[in-house]
Amino acid sequence: MASDRAGGVQSLERAFDLLERMADAGGEVGLSELSASSGLPLPTIHRLMRTLVDCGYVRQQPNRRYALGPRLIRLGESSARLLGTWARPYLAELVEATGETANMALLDGDEVVYVAQVPSRHSMRMFTEVGRRVLPHSTGVGKALLAHVPPEEVRALLARTGMPAATERTIVDPDAFLAELEHIRAQGYAVDDNEQEVGVRCLAVTVPDSPTAAAISISGPAGRVTEAATEKIVPVLQGVARQLSTALASNGTP
The missing domain is CATH 3.30.450.40 (GAF domain)
Known part of the structure; x- marks a missing residue:
């Protein structure tokens, strides 16, 4: 992923990449798994996932893992x-x-x-x-x-x-x-x-x-x-x- 992209565009690209990684993993993952597979630091993943949760595209499970949300x-x-x-x-x-x-x-x-x-x-x-x-x-x-x-x-x-x-x-x-x-x-x-x-x-x-x-x-x-x-x-x-x-x-x- 290019590192010199505009911040907003890069964040959007990273968010979609995380959604696709979640789908490939069966729809439910932990933050550490996403960090390991994407190479992104945990704070960045946490910020992106909170945004996706707020929008309804991801939901947080009782076990603190994240699953694809109903808006998808x-x-x-x-x-x-x-x-x-x-x-x-x-x-x-x-x-x-x-x-x-x-x-x-x-x-x-x-x-x-x-x-x-x-x-x-x-x-x-x-x-x-x-x-x-x-x-x-x-x-x-x-x-x-x-x-x-x-x-x-x-x-x-x-x-x-x-x-x-x-x-x-x-x-x-x-x-x-x-x-x-x-x-x-x-x-x-x-x-x-x-x-x-x-x-x-x-x-x-x-x-x-x-x-x-x-x-x-x-x-x-x-x-x-x-x-x-x-x-x-x-x-x-x-x-x-x-x-x-x-x-x-x-x-x-x-």
Whole structure:
């Protein structure tokens, strides 16, 4: 971090850095931990944290550790909506190229939340809709996202949420699911094959270097999203994901 920046700007930069470090640490840390990871002196961290507490972005726990505060929820929800808005032109490109419904989803805690959708021209109602939250183990986007999470963290997530079966094809065994994630990492995309909804197949890839873990997908009838169609659709999905990644890296300007 540059030491010659104006005091106000530097303080703001340091405050955001501390919030990100807290998020990386699971949302709750002590001042000494923040000092060790950031290299900032304890008095500076204490001053910044008091300001963040006063603003509601951080709260102090009874054990004197600090946790992310509730005002961040509002910012996160607004950011998710904005990310979905930026993604829509790219999802529309997917629909044009594949003829199937395109979605974007984020990993939010233990759940997947859909933040954008462009429907297919074909009339077919599917369970996905903007704002819907689902467990990740039975969705293409969820599997694509969890494929990039360390296995021990995936096991912990599955232990918290359970693995309820949405259909008879849903993977409900943690070992089998981890093997599926290894396969996804190797092939570069995830498949939901009648696992969330009977008769529907979904293909999904992550958005590289997204500021928050994100994936895009196409969903359609199993009779159209066949193995042969998959070979043609996946490169399109991956190309659009790279385009979206580039747009997000340039501050979201499509």
